[in-house]
Amino acid sequence: MSAVQEVVTEAPAVEAVPKRAMTLGYGASMVMLVLLIMAPVFVKNFIIFQLTMLLIYALAVLALNILTGGSGQFSLGQSAFYAVGAYTSAILMEHAGMNYALTLPVAGVVCFGFGFLFGQPALRLSGVYLALATFALATAMPQLLKLGYFEHWTGGVQGLVVTKPDAPFGLPMSQDMWLYYFTLAVTIAIYIFSVNLLKSRSGRAFMAIRDNEIAASAMGIDVALYKTLAFGVSAGITGVAGGLGAIAVQFVAPDGYTITLAISLFLGMVVGGVGWLPGSIVGSAFIIFVPNIAEGISKGLSGAVFGVLLFLVIFLVPHGARQVAIVAQQLIGKLKRN
Amino acid sequence: MELFTNQILAGIATGAIYACMALAVVMIYQAIDHLNFAQGEMAMFSTFVCWQLMQWGVPYWGAFLITLVFSFAGGIAIERLLFKPLAKAPILTNVAGFIALYAIINSVAGLIWDFTIKQFPTPFGSSPFLGSQLISTHQAGMIGVTLMLLLLLFFFFRFTRMGLAMRAAASLPESARLVGINTSWMIALGWGMAAAIGAIAGMLIAPVVFLEPNMMLGVLIYGFAAAVLGGLTSPLGAVVGGFLVGIFENLVGTYIPGVGNELKLPIALALIVTVLVVKPAGLFGRPIVKRV
Numbered sequence: 001m002s003a004v005q006e007v008v009t010e011a012p013a014v015e016a017v018p019k020r021a022m023t024l025g026y027g028a029s030m031v032m033l034v035l036l037i038m039a040p041v042f043v044k045n046f047i048i049f050q051l052t053m054l055l056i057y058a059l060a061v062l063a064l065n066i067l068t069g070g071s072g073q074f075s076l077g078q079s080a081f082y083a084v085g086a087y088t089s090a091i092l093m094e095h096a097g098m099n100y101a102l103t104l105p106v107a108g109v110v111c112f113g114f115g116f117l118f119g120q121p122a123l124r125l126s127g128v129y130l131a132l133a134t135f136a137l138a139t140a141m142p143q144l145l146k147l148g149y150f151e152h153w154t155g156g157v158q159g160l161v162v163t164k165p166d167a168p169f170g171l172p173m174s175q176d177m178w179l180y181y182f183t184l185a186v187t188i189a190i191y192i193f194s195v196n197l198l199k200s201r202s203g204r205a206f207m208a209i210r211d212n213e214i215a216a217s218a219m220g221i222d223v224a225l226y227k228t229l230a231f232g233v234s235a236g237i238t239g240v241a242g243g244l245g246a247i248a249v250q251f252v253a254p255d256g257y258t259i260t261l262a263i264s265l266f267l268g269m270v271v272g273g274v275g276w277l278p279g280s281i282v283g284s285a286f287i288i289f290v291p292n293i294a295e296g297i298s299k300g301l302s303g304a305v306f307g308v309l310l311f312l313v314i315f316l317v318p319h320g321a322r323q324v325a326i327v328a329q330q331l332i333g334k335l336k337r338n
Numbered sequence: 339m340e341l342f343t344n345q346i347l348a349g350i351a352t353g354a355i356y357a358c359m360a361l362a363v364v365m366i367y368q369a370i371d372h373l374n375f376a377q378g379e380m381a382m383f384s385t386f387v388c389w390q391l392m393q394w395g396v397p398y399w400g401a402f403l404i405t406l407v408f409s410f411a412g413g414i415a416i417e418r419l420l421f422k423p424l425a426k427a428p429i430l431t432n433v434a435g436f437i438a439l440y441a442i443i444n445s446v447a448g449l450i451w452d453f454t455i456k457q458f459p460t461p462f463g464s465s466p467f468l469g470s471q472l473i474s475t476h477q478a479g480m481i482g483v484t485l486m487l488l489l490l491l492f493f494f495f496r497f498t499r500m501g502l503a504m505r506a507a508a509s510l511p512e513s514a515r516l517v518g519i520n521t522s523w524m525i526a527l528g529w530g531m532a533a534a535i536g537a538i539a540g541m542l543i544a545p546v547v548f549l550e551p552n553m554m555l556g557v558l559i560y561g562f563a564a565a566v567l568g569g570l571t572s573p574l575g576a577v578v579g580g581f582l583v584g585i586f587e588n589l590v591g592t593y594i595p596g597v598g599n600e601l602k603l604p605i606a607l608a609l610i611v612t613v614l615v616v617k618p619a620g621l622f623g624r625p626i627v628k629r630v
Contacts, residue, residue, distance in 0.1 A: 136610070139604055143604050144604070270431055270433075303441040307437075315423060318424065
């Protein structure tokens with residue numbers, strides 16, 4: 001029986017996205033930037049906080065997008081990397097008295113290492129098997145954080161309370177608004193880094209592996225290296241997002257980082273469009289606001305309303321926000337010609 | 339030594355639950371090539387339908403049969419209405435669809451039958467089986483039904499035209515279409531069968547874990563793990579995987595100090611991942627050779 005082997009023509013799990021289509025044009029980027037800068041001026045502090053969370057989740061979705069949309073590897077374990085980043089920041093701030101801004105690069109580096117190492121065994125797995133392995137990581141993480149052995153640093157089940165930073169240099173801004181602009185700056189920096197990463201030699205290697213692993217290795221790409229590298233980069237960015245999240249929420253606890261978070265991030269990626277980096281912010285908006293809207297429509301059936309809305313989105317635009325963007329682009333192109 | 343054998347027996351008893359679920363998981367994987375995250379919720383819903391029928395006075399086996407028919411039809415309806423239109427959409431979009439389906443079924447069941455725990459009857463009784471305190475007659479019956487299902491499925495896939503057509507449609511859809519198999523309906527049939535098997539699993543599991551809308555969450559995770567461990571292409575693997583996961587889980591809980599209930603799942607999953615690293619297609623799965 002084992003001599004009979006199934007032979008299939010490889011169909012990549014994630015379809016190819018042309019490199020140029022992975023980013024926004026210059027004009028659209030500028031409009032988006034101005035909108036993001038102006039947004040907090042007109043709204044209340046609570047909404048500013050939500051916008052901050054929007055950016056933070058957008059970063060986490062972006063990270064998953066690099067891994068799945070870029071290198072074609074599937075992950076349900078992003079919540080674990082997010083948790084490690086959040087805890088790294090929180091512990092450094094509360095136990096070592098480090099400045100909040102300085103903890104973020106540390107969180108990024110720690111998570112990069114963690115992701116890179118996790119990528120090693122994950123190399124042998126693909127598709128659903130990889131999904132299960134990352135899923136195992138996501139379910140194990142909250143339990144590990146609760147372990148009595150680490151309790152001195154992690155605070156066990158209770159978690160850690162983090163102090164919210166004030167605006168520096170005596171700027172006349174509320175804490176929320178400062179944190180929003182701080183997060184925005186980090187997000188833009190990471191977005192530019194990611195866009196350039198995917199345009200670089202490494203990014204092309206990721207995409208070659210995504211489209212056809214065997215062909216990629218025949219072209220001389222070190223498949224093992226680039227696959228683990230993609231895991232590392234993705235985990236690192238998720239870690240920075242986690243650190244920012246800890247600062248924004250002012251609290252870290254094991255139960256904040258369960259598999260639900262990983263599933264949300266996955267949904268965010270699908271809604272935003274797999275492999276389309278600017279879609280991350282659309283996806284993030286979906287996972288932050290739609291559950292609230294569903295709750296508003298019907299308290300008892302909020303899960304069903306959420307499910308129906310999600311179905312609507314994937315029925316109308318199976319490729320996510322990317323599809324909307326492409327249609328819009330074609331329309332604008334037509335108008336220009338007329 | 340006695341502790342060891344007892345733990346293995348207890349592991350087999352819990353493993354039967356996972357084996358049942360894993361069988362349903364593999365069934366749908368054979369038909370549609372994806373893991374259905376809503377599988378557990380579909381099984382839960384079917385179990386509730388059975389419970390409701392019994393509340394209305396239908397006898398156990400009558401309710402059992404009606405539920406099977408209902409689940410089969412329901413599975414086909416879900417495929418026709420919700421997932422056929424998504425057939426051309428990317429795989430990840432389909433996975434998002436499963437998550438949406440999960441949320442809908444869970445929330446609707448919660449609204450109709452609320453979240454209080456309900457008792458579910460067993461047809462096998464719950465006295466000790468062959469004088470052992472660790473396995474009840476219900477659990478023995480469950481193992482029996484799982485093995486019978488496995489046998490039936492084996493004969494169906496191996497010796498019937500329909501089974502052959504389903505296998506063909508799953509492994510090479512284009513070629514299957516060329517030889518005249520209606521692949522689209524084969525997928526629907528796969529959904530129906532998976533839903534029916536899931537319903538059997540749900541009705542067998544409910545007396546053990548009690549009936550409530552979230553009862554399947556833990557079971558489904560172990561069921562997935564078992565299916566992946568055994569190899570997603572093999573129903574036999576799924577059943578063996580189910581028993582192995584049950585035994586793993588029990589032994590880990592007994593012999594590794596400091597492992598409470600909380601850490602059982604992560605450790606069981608870690609073991610499974612370790613096995614997968616050595617055998618990436620699962621214990622009984624066939625490795626897939628890729629063409630460039």
